[in-house]
Amino acid sequence: MQTPPEEMKPHVAFLPSPGMGHVIPLFQLAKRLVFDHAFQVSFFLITTHSSAAQDQFTRAAAQLSPHLRIICLPEADVSAIISQDMRILTQICVITTESIKPLKPMLIDLNPTPVALIIDIFTTDVISICEELSIPVYSFFTASTPLLALSLYLPTLDLEVEGEFVDLPVPVEIPGCKNMRTEDLVDQVKDRKNDEYKWYLFNVSRLQYAAGILVNTWENLDVQRITALKQNSFFRSIPTPPVFPIGPLIKEEETLTEKDAEILAWLDNQPCESVLFVALGSGGTLSSKQLVELAWGLEMSQQRFLLVVRKPSDASASGTYFTVGSDEDDPSAYLPDGFLEKTSGVGVVVPSWAPQLPILRHGSTGGFLSHCGWNSALESLVQGVPMIAWPMYAEQRMNATMLVEEIGVAVKAAAEIGEVVVGRKEIETVVREVMEGEKGKMLRRRAAELKRSANEALESGGSSDRSLSLLVDIWKSNLKI
Known part of the structure; x- marks a missing residue:
């Protein structure tokens, strides 16, 4: 033409x-x-x-x-x-x-x-x-x-x-x-x-x-x-x-750094659909207490994981909206003592930012613990990856409800009644459910249907x-x- x-x-x-x-x-x-x-x-x-x-x-x-x-x-x-x-x-x-x-x-x-x-x-x-x-x-x-x-x-x-x-x-x-x-x-x-x-x-x-x-x-x-x-x-x-x-x-693509290439190389060595990707968006920031519970919940689940983590904030869940991509912190400074040692070989911790699309596209990725921002939800749907819904702010709760109750491609990690923080036992249960349970298999089939629908x-x-x-x-x- x-x-x-x-x-x-x-x-x-x-x-x-x-x-x-x-x-x-x-x-x-x-x-x-x-x-x-x-x-x-x-x-x-x-x-x-x-x-x-x-x-x-x-x-x-x-x-x-x-x-x-x-x-x-x-x-x-x-x-x-x-x-x-x-x-x-x-x-x-x-x-x-x-x-x-x-x-x-x-x-x-x-x-x-x-x-x-x-x-x-x-x-x-x-x-x-x-x-x-x-x-x-x-x-x-x-x-x-x-x-x-x-x-x-x-x-x-x-x-x-x-x-x-x-x-x-x-x-x-x-x-x-x-x-x-x-x-x-x-x-x-x-x-x-x-x-x-x-x-x-x-x-x-x-x-x-x-x-x-x-x-x-x-x-x-x-x-x-x-x-x-x-x-x-x-x-x-x-x-x-x-x-x-x-x-x-x-x-459609991301420019990969040397650090990004190392992450993808680690994924290359993991079994198919065995890794839970944990990333809470460009602006999402957990409280100190919630980060501790998330870390220990991942460790207790005994599942492979790739955790994108940034310095916690007890002031705002959207604390990094205007600073995403800036200098990285050392995760050992705010993750629980002993977490990195206990999960060595099973999980990878990435400070601040990771190449989300290549990770979701990778064959070793079997689940996505997501804040349910719409861009992230779409990326997960297009790649056929089921989700654990972890909404934090803005419209993310309504997105999570849609993904869980209407579309049927996610489960939600919920705090106990009267609590703000989602406990480690609940996190362990939900992660196991998605990564190795019957519910996870059902979600994975639904995710594959939606991937085809999106492409069509x-x-x-x-x-x-x-x-x-x-x-x-x-x-x-x-x-x-």
Whole structure:
């Protein structure tokens, strides 16, 4: 196929909010447009308080293609605005608001004018800018369909319910969808007096102004909610923009360091599906007490494991959101005394960060103890690996419930009633159950089914391929030649 000249290529711009969980899915879509559909892309990055992981990503991404241009927005001075007691979402939204102030002239200078700007849930401030410039805005909702349904319903819930949603005596009834238990609600809506709730409500209230909502899932994974979002009379009346399930879009490869190669070499020497991978996401941080219980639970299970660990924090479960990928600590300083010696030869401990996708893809990996962030959940589903659900913050509890109770590909490690910390005995039981029990075999069969389903959705003519092709046709029809 002959490559069209530059002036004939449709041009799409992207603007994710801070955090690798937002950047990566949007970038995967950008790559697909460039390499599979002959688009040119301008990918704006917010650099204010960017993590070491994002800086590393930026350097690698800039080398991929001349048709995929990385544009770093100038770092904004937020020192007088952001305080230590601000919750993560408030910080993200404040950083975004300040960082996009120079965006309008930068969009005007793009040549040719983009046929679309693709944002995520926390960069909706640019909608008004793009209205002035006649650039259609599409929202790429990078989280799960349960959160999308709740988010679209939230403005109505806000008007109809007094007091706190977590105090409701019954689950939240979302039109056309499964009811949602109040304990599974996303953290950002659990305290309506906090600025975090106001920011969340502000952003989701603006979803209706998008030209379309892209979702990182596929139709067969959640038929009920996707059908409701497209057809239910409530969602049609909001009105909800057209919904395009285009996933699963996950990282396709990772740049491996010498340390990463050593990890994979260790996996090469383990039996098939014998290793439990334990990783709690880019921002997840356990408390000191919970880390001790997790460590001893792994040791008691007598299963092979690969544990990604970082310095515990008793202040916040999302304590490393803005520092992921920075300098590593020595795990022996905060793991229990004797743990490393007792598990030598059976387990490997990796400080801070590990190459998640190659590990999940490896034949020796038989389970994944995960925080249930949506990107990690998708990576596990695409590789056919069953999960132990360990939700920590944000929307991870609702994802865990979906994975355990609806999709049937995970079990949940639960603390005893009245306790916050999951005990070592429970961890031992759940790990054994997944890695060597009958339940684990059932989960593994279900995971293999979902792996096939995900691949079929992305293949030529599959449901997600058709959704993306429809978007491509819309954007090409907007091309002014």
